[in-house]
Amino acid sequence: MIKQGMPFAIVHHANQYLITNGYLNRPGISEIIGSPDASCGLRAVMHLHSLYNIPFHLHISGTFIEACAWYDPLFLEEIKDLQAHRLVEIIGSTYAQNIMTLFDCKQNKFQIQEELDLIHTWIHPNRQAVKGFWVPERVWDTHKLAKLLTDSTLKNHGFQYVLVDDRLLLQNDARKKYDQKPIFQPELFQAYRIRNGNGLIALPLSYPIRISVPFEKKIQAKNFSQIFDQLYKANQQEQNLIAIYGDDMEKVAAIPPWNPQALIHYQHFLDWLSSNKRIEPVLLQQWLSNQVIESEIKIGTGSYRELATEFGAGEDYQNWANSKAWAPYQSILNKTWKKLNKLSTHKNVDCSLLTLAHKHFSACTYETAWHDAVNSIHSDGNQSIAMPAPWARSLASHAKTSSILIKAAIWKKDHGSTNFLHCDIADIDDDGHKEVILRNHLIAAVFSPNFGGRLIYLISYLSNQDALVVGNPSDDWNWLEEPNDFMDSPMNHPGAFADHRFEHDKYKIHSLLANKQRTELILMNDQKDSPAFGLIKRFTIEHHSSQIHASYEQIPPSILPLSLDIGLSPDYLQLLRNGRRNILPYQHKNRKGFQNGNLIAWMEPKSNHINWIFPRNPIFGHGFCLSFHITSSSAALCLGIATHPNRKEDEI
Incomplete structure (x- = not known):
């Protein structure tokens, strides 16, 4: 036939x-x-x-x-x-x-x-x-x-x-x-x-x-x-x-x-x-x-x-996986995978943050060890040998952030105690820079003094649910290898309390304390060639509170009005998997934010001379941006997390 x-x-x-x-x-x-x-x-x-x-x-x-x-x-x-x-x-x-x-x-x-x-x-x-x-x-x-x-x-x-x-x-x-x-x-x-x-x-x-x-x-x-x-x-x-x-x-x-x-x-x-x-x-x-x-x-x-x-x-x-130029990045992947494997074998550590850590690591292995070859269409033509692509190096470098998520998964066990209050200074992602951690039994906040004094990650443990609320680590960093730096173009990783034009300024830790009532971090702008030199950021987490109180002090008059961006990614793991379809805008009195399921992340100005403005980049990566103008030498505002099983129409 x-x-x-x-x-x-x-x-x-x-x-x-x-x-x-x-x-x-x-x-x-x-x-x-x-x-x-x-x-x-x-x-x-x-x-x-x-x-x-x-x-x-x-x-x-x-x-x-x-x-x-x-x-x-x-x-x-x-x-x-x-x-x-x-x-x-x-x-x-x-x-x-x-x-x-x-x-x-x-x-x-x-x-x-x-x-x-x-x-x-x-x-x-x-x-x-x-x-x-x-x-x-x-x-x-x-x-x-x-x-x-x-x-x-x-x-x-x-x-x-x-x-x-x-x-x-x-x-x-x-x-x-x-x-x-x-x-x-x-x-x-x-x-x-x-x-x-x-x-x-x-x-x-x-x-x-x-x-x-x-x-x-x-x-x-x-x-x-x-x-x-x-x-x-x-x-x-x-x-x-x-x-x-x-x-x-x-x-x-x-x-x-x-x-x-x-x-x-x-x-x-x-x-x-x-x-x-x-x-x-x-x-x-x-x-x-x-x-x-x-x-x-x-x-x-x-x-x-x-x-x-x-x-x-x-x-x-x-040949690419074992190239000398790729070795430092392969080392990052190996160390991170070892940590993930070790933690995943613990029966008492099983949470969404650990899943997110594994998922983020997976994202960072994208086209592992890819090199731009001399005769490839993707090569810029200015190299004589194949070298690891800039984006591949960046991705592997950001696998370090899994270490923060792993730590956050371990921290969950501390948040069963309502008496818990803690602060620490440590390089928890092995990037060579020390971060500051403020924690109580409801939230954990990670700040980066070296990169704008920003809040880079905020974790919620409300209602015994663990979720990343600030920070979108898996989204593209383009060619930026430093895990906690501010990404200028596009503005894809603002974190929170990112001050426009001064996002890369270095801050020094002026003081850090914890007592039975609160834990407080004071950062001072130490970038001597910056117009924002001397600006103070004060962050406070009180006992049994899911809010971060932030105050800006000694703002130099020459930089007023000062614009700042707050990036919110309520339950980042679910945002990755489910997109925006479960997100609703949240507004109650002077609070504004976003709700994902029963988790709400919001901002509220707490003083005069601070006004809402339209964000320069309202939607970034897997997150939403809120922005403010500060028009005086000092201002106060609050970032909070809440759970809301029954949403009310008057809060929209």
Whole structure:
């Protein structure tokens, strides 16, 4: 019997970190997603598939899902709509696209489960329907990964197939020969069971097809057509043949630094595809359901051609993972993971803060140890050897913040005592700078004297629930490596009590005390070349209070009016996972803030000459900003946390 068209699958890989808008050196999330009219960005690619009625596969990293859910949840609804019309199959992977072969099974499983949960929350109601797996940076090792991917305790009960590069079906000299001259071989378009792979199916991503799409040049269209002429003939005799295109979605969406005309070329490709009756676009799960996969093959360790060879990472990625330049950052990841492992084994320490610490660590492993290679499209062209990318160094450096969250999880046991009141000075995140900690049994506040005298983290233990209320550590820091510094552009990590123009000023600890009634910290601006030199910030936490009383004293007249920003992220873990949909504005008398579930974070001016103003950046990362003007030499205000199970309309 003569077969129908040659099966062809399109796989788009949408992979971004927890990005925001307002960058000076890269596209923001709005540019990447694209405008609501679907004329640009990833939206435009999805619109073209809908227009031509051509199905595709989509992997979207968990970090990107969370960024989309915060800034443009409609985009995720549009993906769901395409699923309803059977135009897209969702592919699973890890939450933060960590290079899996560099981590143990426990960490990789956490990442997979977190990704499946986010897919369930935002894209697909049934985790068990997600059966395909995209390997981060396609770095594959059967021994390390196959057992995990087929683990029945995964929330989708295990994956059915994994996408690997076609070159991994070849070994040693055969692979090298293919890399040098990728001639047509029908067996590289065949589905196989992976030897020693627990039944996992390998579906090969075609290198010749990948470099032919989109049709930017006539030779690409010609090569693509020739491949399918050969495949169509081979498909009459061979079994389980399928052609698969897989690559970054940003490439065809024309996201910089990719070709700005790529979207037009991709439309030409889809137009050609829709008119070719000998090619049948398919969804992989449906196609596999009609196949009997009996052939077995060894899938060697490796990745895609450019990464393994031209970029210099090596087949197993170890050239980058073990590079001398990356070693300090790998050390940070190793130390942090050791702390997490140690604490997670304690039966009496199990809380949301520990989960957040683990999740934050996972986010910091995004594309682990990525190097900007000399001949990569992402390189600036000014380097002679591959070096760790600035954003990769920054991410790994911010894994240190997990140490603060780990400490906060340990502190929870102290907050069972209503008599507890404590203050301390310590470098709790190993960043080389000492922080100041004020705690009672309801809240814990962490201040950074070295970076603007700001409140960088505030933890709530109200109603025996632990949550981060100030601080959004997992959100993008761009190239900023110092964990507690102020991020200027974009203003993505304000913390609280950030004084406009003086956010980087150094403060000295003037005094720190604790007695039975209160704990108090007095910081003095010690930045001698700053107009704010001599300004005093006084922070007080009273016994049995969930409020921080703050006063500004000796404000130099030359800097008045002084603007300050207060960043609030009530229950940051839930904001990451659920976006803004549970957030409500809160207002009661002169208090303003935000409510997330039953947790409220609010601000209130407590003196004259301090006024509410519109924030310069109302929404940042996963948080909301409140702002004030101070017009006199002193002012007082209060930051508070409360629980409110029954919200009243008169408080909105």
